[in-house]
Amino acid sequence: MTRQKKIIRNERLGEEYTYVKHPSGLDIYIWKKEGFSTTDAYFGTKYGSINTRFKTKDDEDFVDVPEGIAHFLEHKLFENEDCDVFDLYAKTGANANAYTSFDQTVYLFNCSDKYLESLHILLSFVQKPYFTQETVDKEQGIIGQEIKMCQDSPDREAYIKLLGCLYKNHPVKVDIAGTVESIAKIDADLLYRCYRTFYNLNNMALCVAGNVDVDDILKVCDEELIPCSDMNLETEFPDEPAEVAKKETVKQMAVSTPIFYIGIKCPPKKGKELLKAAVCCDFIMSLLMGQSSDFYNSLMADGLINSQFGTEVFYGDGYFTCICGGESKDPRKVMERIKDEIERVKRDGFDKELFEILKKSKYGVNLKALESSETCTAMMLVAAFLGFEAFDEMECIANTTIDDLKKVFNEHFNTDNMSISIVEPFS
Amino acid sequence: MPVEYKRTVIGDGIGLSVIKDKKFKTNSVAIRFIDELCESKAAANSLISGVLVSSNEKYPSKKELSKALSSLYGADIISSKSKIANGQIITIGVSCIRDDYAIYGEKITSETVRLLLDCIFRPVIEDGGFAKKEFEIRKRELVEDIEALINDKRGYAVDKTLKTAFEGENFAVDVNGTVESVSALDIVGVYKRYKELLKTAAIEITFAGGGDFDEAIALVTDAFASIERNYNDKWSFYDKSPLKPELRKVTEQLDVNQSKMVMVYKGGSDDLYVNKLTSAILGGTAFSKLFTNVREKMSLCYYCAARIIDGKGALVIDSGVDRKNVGLAKEAINKELEKIAQGEITDEEIANTKLVMCGNNRSTYDYVNALSSWYFTMFLRGEIYSYEQMMEKINSITKEEIINCAESYKLDTVYLLENSDKGGNE
Numbered sequence: 001m002t003r004q005k006k007i008i009r010n011e012r013l014g015e016e017y018t019y020v021k022h023p024s025g026l027d028i029y030i031w032k033k034e035g036f037s038t039t040d041a042y043f044g045t046k047y048g049s050i051n052t053r054f055k056t057k058d059d060e061d062f063v064d065v066p067e068g069i070a071h072f073l074e075h076k077l078f079e080n081e082d083c084d085v086f087d088l089y090a091k092t093g094a095n096a097n098a099y100t101s102f103d104q105t106v107y108l109f110n111c112s113d114k115y116l117e118s119l120h121i122l123l124s125f126v127q128k129p130y131f132t133q134e135t136v137d138k139e140q141g142i143i144g145q146e147i148k149m150c151q152d153s154p155d156r157e158a159y160i161k162l163l164g165c166l167y168k169n170h171p172v173k174v175d176i177a178g179t180v181e182s183i184a185k186i187d188a189d190l191l192y193r194c195y196r197t198f199y200n201l202n203n204m205a206l207c208v209a210g211n212v213d214v215d216d217i218l219k220v221c222d223e224e225l226i227p228c229s230d231m232n233l234e235t236e237f238p239d240e241p242a243e244v245a246k247k248e249t250v251k252q253m254a255v256s257t258p259i260f261y262i263g264i265k266c267p268p269k270k271g272k273e274l275l276k277a278a279v280c281c282d283f284i285m286s287l288l289m290g291q292s293s294d295f296y297n298s299l300m301a302d303g304l305i306n307s308q309f310g311t312e313v314f315y316g317d318g319y320f321t322c323i324c325g326g327e328s329k330d331p332r333k334v335m336e337r338i339k340d341e342i343e344r345v346k347r348d349g350f351d352k353e354l355f356e357i358l359k360k361s362k363y364g365v366n367l368k369a370l371e372s373s374e375t376c377t378a379m380m381l382v383a384a385f386l387g388f389e390a391f392d393e394m395e396c397i398a399n400t401t402i403d404d405l406k407k408v409f410n411e412h413f414n415t416d417n418m419s420i421s422i423v424e425p426f427s
Numbered sequence: 428m429p430v431e432y433k434r435t436v437i438g439d440g441i442g443l444s445v446i447k448d449k450k451f452k453t454n455s456v457a458i459r460f461i462d463e464l465c466e467s468k469a470a471a472n473s474l475i476s477g478v479l480v481s482s483n484e485k486y487p488s489k490k491e492l493s494k495a496l497s498s499l500y501g502a503d504i505i506s507s508k509s510k511i512a513n514g515q516i517i518t519i520g521v522s523c524i525r526d527d528y529a530i531y532g533e534k535i536t537s538e539t540v541r542l543l544l545d546c547i548f549r550p551v552i553e554d555g556g557f558a559k560k561e562f563e564i565r566k567r568e569l570v571e572d573i574e575a576l577i578n579d580k581r582g583y584a585v586d587k588t589l590k591t592a593f594e595g596e597n598f599a600v601d602v603n604g605t606v607e608s609v610s611a612l613d614i615v616g617v618y619k620r621y622k623e624l625l626k627t628a629a630i631e632i633t634f635a636g637g638g639d640f641d642e643a644i645a646l647v648t649d650a651f652a653s654i655e656r657n658y659n660d661k662w663s664f665y666d667k668s669p670l671k672p673e674l675r676k677v678t679e680q681l682d683v684n685q686s687k688m689v690m691v692y693k694g695g696s697d698d699l700y701v702n703k704l705t706s707a708i709l710g711g712t713a714f715s716k717l718f719t720n721v722r723e724k725m726s727l728c729y730y731c732a733a734r735i736i737d738g739k740g741a742l743v744i745d746s747g748v749d750r751k752n753v754g755l756a757k758e759a760i761n762k763e764l765e766k767i768a769q770g771e772i773t774d775e776e777i778a779n780t781k782l783v784m785c786g787n788n789r790s791t792y793d794y795v796n797a798l799s800s801w802y803f804t805m806f807l808r809g810e811i812y813s814y815e816q817m818m819e820k821i822n823s824i825t826k827e828e829i830i831n832c833a834e835s836y837k838l839d840t841v842y843l844l845e846n847s848d849k850g851g852n853e
Binding site for chain 2: 033034035036037038084086087089090091092093094095096110111112113138141142145146148149151152153154155253254255256257259290291292293294296297300301303306307308327354357358360361362363364365367368370371372373426
């Protein structure tokens with residue numbers, strides 16, 4: 001079978017990958033890495049914990065499903081009708097896994113041998129759901145344990161509670177695994193319904209990186225992929241106000257020093273506009289409070305933070321937030337200082353010399369990351385689901401100017417739109 | 428496999444290894460000091476590693492150093508601490524992109540290595556000790572790091588278990604030191620310890636990556652050739668731990684939703700790879716006995732994994748269990764080990780586990796830092812194998828050897844972290 005192959009190349013990096021739109025509806029991305037022995041494959045659906053309201057051309061109206069169902073479905077797909085998926089992978093030597101995030105569910109493997117056999121397994125089991133009420137009931141216990149275990153992680157608790165402060169209605173405020181109560185509402189019928197809606201190949205992507213052969217991969221795809229017709233899937237989110245839902249939340253747990261996250265809620269964006277805003281905000285966070293900034297070093301000298309302190313730009317369908325966090329004996333003081341610093345930079349402007357240095361730094365850091373076939377795989381998947389190409393981020397970094405930053409900073413960094421989440425030791 | 432490996436001795440107890448594979452876009456250099464792991468030195472050695480990577484004469488603050496690294500296309504400087512049998516390993520390292528990826532033609536690798544050497548040989552000195560400002564920040568951070576162990580309950584449980592299982596042995600000493608021992612450190616004393624470390628510790632320098640590092644190798648060789656040495660070989664890689672005369676049980680209460688149980692067995696084969704394979708068959712893969720039976724079929728644990736401690740003759744199984752299932756889980760875990768000892772393993776289980784082990788070893792060759800640690804650890808063990816030799820070694824292990832290995836493990840310590848019924852408050 002001949003396919004239209006599109007080569008996506010970046011001269012600066014000397015790297016390229018191949019894109020193929022498969023007749024089954026699936027988008028396929030393959031990145032050949034000469035000399036490497038590891039192969040990484042991600043088979044993912046654009047379906048995460050936030051997609052709890054949806055509609056296809058067969059539905060009259062939007063349907064609401066319980067929180068945590070995407071993650072539940074991920075667990076259940078690992079069981080075939082006749083055997084456990086891990087038993088199949090055992091014969092190929094691959095390490096297999098899966099994860100659910102806020103906006104995607106991904107089934108993956110990495111191996112250094114027999115990648116085509118592993119690919120057969122991956123494509124086959126994800127397309128063959130099998131659950132009964134009995135196996136669903138059993139899984140409720142296992143996931144209940146997982147939810148409990150996650151609640152023992154103060155860092156995760158602080159993070160998810162920050163999202164709860166920032167977002168009033170958007171489902172990003174709920175833990176990916178849902179709650180013990182929400183998963184109790186899940187049954188086999190609901191799982192099949194979500195499966196049929198989101199595991200349509202038109203809503204999915206396959207990304208492979210490693211020392212692989214494009215045509216060999218496509219041959220496996222031809223054999224395994226079951227064509228799907230496009231169901232015009234629509235997802236919807238409740239209206240979300242621009243303002244934060246709550247300014248502060250505090251929880252007591254068995255920790256040594258308080259753990260905190262601080263978020264600045266920004267307006268959500270899509271496609272290339274989203275990428276530009278994400279790149280700008282990443283620069284802004286590094287300039288404001290990265291390790292090379294005066295501000296970071298003054299917080300450090302005053303004993304307010306330690307090396308655990310870090311920043312992140314967190315975004316997806318309907319949400320966009322700049323986050324920083326770490327450990328501090330006085331997190332509220334850190335928040336106050338950040339607000340003052342934002343106001344100061346609004347008056348005085350950014351450090352131009354540092355901006356040029358950071359541009360070089362981000363180029364090097366991204367180049368380093370490309371050495372891992374896993375990173376290449378993940379980059380292709382994220383780009384595919386958000387509507388751009390894997391190299392666009394690097395190019396966007398190279399083309400960003402200090403004026404771009406100023407614009408985003410003045411528009412988005414509103415100190416009234418900040419929340420803080422603290423996990424502190426028992427008093 | 429186009430990997431070139433070569434080690435040369437460049438001084439008294441100083442080795443320099445070069446691992447080159449052109450496929451890599453990056454280079455890394457790790458300088459590892461190996462000292463005896465003991466109470467009197469651990470805290471100071473650990474603090475030294477943090478202080479060294481914070482500044483040097485040319486870049487006298489963390490901010491300036493960090494800016495210089497960013498200018499070198501996001502080069503990294505890292506420090507880490509680890510232990511192996513009765514040795515403490517302090518690593519100071521850098522990594523950067525290869526020169527041919529520089530946009531403006533900079534010699535990135537040599538410049539990054541110069542910066543590293545300045546951190547080691549030209550730290551900021553005031554009044555006969557390290558400079559106060561950075562020293563005090565790193566000291567506070569180290570204390571906070573030690574205290575923060577409790578935040579990760581799984582790690583905390585394993586740490587407490589190992590301290591109990593190896594009580595009285597060097598291995599029980601914390602690589603970071605304790606809150607008390609770090610708090611008691613003073614600037615001049617730590618600087619003296621550093622001088623001593625440079626003089627007496629074993630030093631292993633590893634270059635790994637895509638290459639173009641001849642100039643950087645010469646810089647490092649020159650810098651280390653001129654230091655005063657009195658190498659004192661006080662550590663050894665093998666320090667087998669004796670089985671306690673009686674099983675030790677420790678229970679600790681803390682505010683946790685899920686109990687953590689950690690079991691330590693002692694014994695094992697003299698052959699490292701037999702130990703590794705046995706442990707992987709028991710609980711090192713997603714089709715291992717513990718994963719398939721204790722986690723999946725019996726639903727007793729959320730996680731339940733086995734690993735060995737190299738050089739100590741110990742097998743560690745750590746698990747996350749619902750409080751009501753602790754007794755059942757313990758029994759089930761013991762039973763799986765017993766099954767292997769009684770020969771209840773299929774040829775398929777063995778072959779599949781070997782396949783995973785070989786595959787994972789091969790993946791190491793795709794990551795610069797993993798490759799650097801891989802060769803360093805093999806050097807410590809005194810046996811350097813190529814990937815093919817390693818594969819041959821693993822594939823030649825017999826069922827008999829696995830059975831004997833499992834049979835030799837005896838339960839030594841059981842640690843349990845359980846809920847104090849305090850509950851989280853909001």
